[in-house]
Amino acid sequence: MRTSIATVSLSGSLTEKLTAAARAGFDGVEIFENDLLACPLTPEEIRARCADLGLTVDLYQPLRDVEAVPADVFARNLRRARHKFELMRRLGADTVLVCSSVDPCAVDDDALAAEQLADLADLARDSGVRVAYEALAWGRHVSTYDHAWRIVEAAGHPALGTCLDSFHILSRGSDPKGIEDIPGEKIFFLQLADAPLLAMDVLQWSRHHRCFPGQGGFDVAGLVRHVLRTGYDGPLSLEVFNDVLRQAEAGPTAVDARRSLLVLQEAVGAAEPPPAVVPTGFAFAELVTPDAAPLAGLLDALGFARTARHRGKPVDLWQQGEARILVNTAAAARRDGTRLAAVGLESPDPAGAARRAEAMLAPVLPRRRAPGDAPLDAVAAPDGTELFFCSTRPGGWRSDFEDVPHAPAAPSVRRVDHVALTQPWHHFDEAVLFHRGVLGLRAEDSVDLADPYGLLRSRAVSNADGGVRIALTVGAAPTDDTAHAQHVALATDDVVAAARRFRDAGGRLLPIPANYYDDLAARYEFADGELETYRELGILYDRDAHGVLRHCYTRTVGRVFFELLQRDGGHRGYGARNAPVRLAAQHAAGTP
Numbered sequence: 001m002r003t004s005i006a007t008v009s010l011s012g013s014l015t016e017k018l019t020a021a022a023r024a025g026f027d028g029v030e031i032f033e034n035d036l037l038a039c040p041l042t043p044e045e046i047r048a049r050c051a052d053l054g055l056t057v058d059l060y061q062p063l064r065d066v067e068a069v070p071a072d073v074f075a076r077n078l079r080r081a082r083h084k085f086e087l088m089r090r091l092g093a094d095t096v097l098v099c100s101s102v103d104p105c106a107v108d109d110d111a112l113a114a115e116q117l118a119d120l121a122d123l124a125r126d127s128g129v130r131v132a133y134e135a136l137a138w139g140r141h142v143s144t145y146d147h148a149w150r151i152v153e154a155a156g157h158p159a160l161g162t163c164l165d166s167f168h169i170l171s172r173g174s175d176p177k178g179i180e181d182i183p184g185e186k187i188f189f190l191q192l193a194d195a196p197l198l199a200m201d202v203l204q205w206s207r208h209h210r211c212f213p214g215q216g217g218f219d220v221a222g223l224v225r226h227v228l229r230t231g232y233d234g235p236l237s238l239e240v241f242n243d244v245l246r247q248a249e250a251g252p253t254a255v256d257a258r259r260s261l262l263v264l265q266e267a268v269g270a271a272e273p274p275p276a277v278v279p280t281g282f283a284f285a286e287l288v289t290p291d292a293a294p295l296a297g298l299l300d301a302l303g304f305a306r307t308a309r310h311r312g313k314p315v316d317l318w319q320q321g322e323a324r325i326l327v328n329t330a331a332a333a334r335r336d337g338t339r340l341a342a343v344g345l346e347s348p349d350p351a352g353a354a355r356r357a358e359a360m361l362a363p364v365l366p367r368r369r370a371p372g373d374a375p376l377d378a379v380a381a382p383d384g385t386e387l388f389f390c391s392t393r394p395g396g397w398r399s400d401f402e403d404v405p406h407a408p409a410a411p412s413v414r415r416v417d418h419v420a421l422t423q424p425w426h427h428f429d430e431a432v433l434f435h436r437g438v439l440g441l442r443a444e445d446s447v448d449l450a451d452p453y454g455l456l457r458s459r460a461v462s463n464a465d466g467g468v469r470i471a472l473t474v475g476a477a478p479t480d481d482t483a484h485a486q487h488v489a490l491a492t493d494d495v496v497a498a499a500r501r502f503r504d505a506g507g508r509l510l511p512i513p514a515n516y517y518d519d520l521a522a523r524y525e526f527a528d529g530e531l532e533t534y535r536e537l538g539i540l541y542d543r544d545a546h547g548v549l550r551h552c553y554t555r556t557v558g559r560v561f562f563e564l565l566q567r568d569g570g571h572r573g574y575g576a577r578n579a580p581v582r583l584a585a586q587h588a589a590g591t592p
């Protein structure tokens with residue numbers, strides 16, 4: 001199927017938008033009227049630019065407030081339309097969007113609307129233009145797709161069809177099944193947008209909160225299945241009005257948009273990309289640091305031993321149980337201080353995972369970083385974190401490392417439970433869709449976390465058995481180091497013992513205020529001394545329908561800290577209720 005994107009969905013000048021759309025692989029664009037009015041190029045030059053870029057102009061939009069108006073108003077509307085049809089001839093666009101009127105002088109008269117739309121279609125046909133009539137969810141008299149279709153049907157004009165827009169249909173709660181009653185050839189255009197499920201005025205919702213399919217709460221794929229059953233064979237076109245995207249760079253947004261359509265096309269059976277290879281666990285987390293000593297002290301106190309060193313690079317492997325942390329002190333990697341630079345994902349088919357990633361437009365990284373390295377497939381996530389697809393079996397990445405003598409330690413941690421990655425503020429929706437589409441992970445609900453100096457939004461993605469969990473977080477205050485720290489959460493069977501051991505080995509746990517424990521005492525009943533132990537160690541506590549979560553935090557090194565975490569009874573959460581207390585405590589402790 002052909003794919004298209006409305007220029008309103010991308011930031012920048014019209015030419016920047018066109019370039020971004022073409023680079024991301026779109027076949028066509030909807031040109032938004034304001035983008036054209038503000039463009040110094042003539043319509044012929046825009047047409048030539050699109051042709052050079054391999055883009056068709058699939059829609060010119062919109063003509064507004066045309067129909068169901070008094071005769072003198074309609075005469076003026078036809079005059080305006082005549083100008084626009086001439087412009088479209090010069091632009092090489094053959095379909096115009098007419099959205100349902102919001103004009104206060106429009107009347108509630110379907111017969112008049114049909115008659116005037118047929119007159120408009122007559123004029124359009126003379127210029128080789130087709131009219132696609134769309135119900136705006138806030139239209140004055142026409143606000144549902146089935147109503148718009150009834151008017152189009154009554155008009156019975158070959159140059160008049162309907163434009164379906166998933167936002168207007170799903171935001172009103174209309175049943176999209178009725179789409180199948182419309183003949184496919186009368187659906188002149190299909191616009192797609194998703195949106196988070198918000199209880200708000202539809203106009204504000206539409207103009208500020210639309211997102212790409214798969215990034216919100218609507219069943220856009222379900223709607224598209226109904227449309228495809230009609231025989232519709234026009235483009236799938238993205239039309240997203242969004243405050244964040246207006247400020248984000250057009251290039252990455254266009255790739256994110258194209259990826260959203262690939263995921264959607266796969267879901268409706270219109271494309272067969274290489275199947276997702278879902279990772280089964282964490283092979284490692286890689287920290288880069290200009291100074292290994294503070295991390296070494298921290299890892300040692302957590303119970304890790306330095307077990308191996310890379311054969312060709314200044315990278316140490318620290319391990320206990322199935323938890324592996326790489327500490328990289330290579331000069332090139334050290335510029336930005338201590339941070340979580342890469343995550344190794346244990347994959348049943350690393351090459352297949354890389355093929356999937358490439359098909360889903362993930363930036364593929366070079367397979368071999370240095371001569372002699374085992375080839376390793378990796379992609380860059382939207383926040384720049386390198387994701388390696390690897391196998392910890394013999395002959396895999398581990399063979400690049402040579403064992404070093406180390407004292408055996410009784411492990412207190414079993415494996416990495418999750419990693420928490422902070423996203424650049426305008427890449428949050430993109431990051432969630434990336435991890436779903438590229439890695440085949442499932443997205444959990446989005447939660448808001450109150451930081452004392454801003455609001456964080458967090459959404460976890462995970463595989464089915466919880467072997468891989470990644471918490472994606474975005475902060476409102478872009479420069480705040482505390483809100484933007486990343487962390488590695490380590491799963492233990494006994495968080496009290498692990499925390500004690502850490503403290504006794506000289507580690508510093510994040511202190512938690514006594515008020516928090518008073519509140520816990522009010523919420524739950526504890527065994528004698530239990531709460532005192534938590535208070536002493538700074539252990540936070542939560543319960544869900546499945547079980548209990550107990551967790552505590554180390555101090556932060558650079559941008560990274562660790563969490564010790566014990567899940568009992570299959571607790572699935574991440575302690576969202578505790579996050580504001582943890583964030584406040586981290587601000588109070590400062591970043592050393």
Ligand SMILES: O=C(O)c1ccc(O)c(O)c1
Nearest residue numbers: 062097099134165207239
């Ligand atoms: O918000 C609007 O005005 C508007 C315009 C054209 C569309 O296709 C649409 O869905 C909304």
Ligand SMILES: [Mg+2]
Nearest residue numbers: 134165191239
């Ligand atoms: Mg629309």
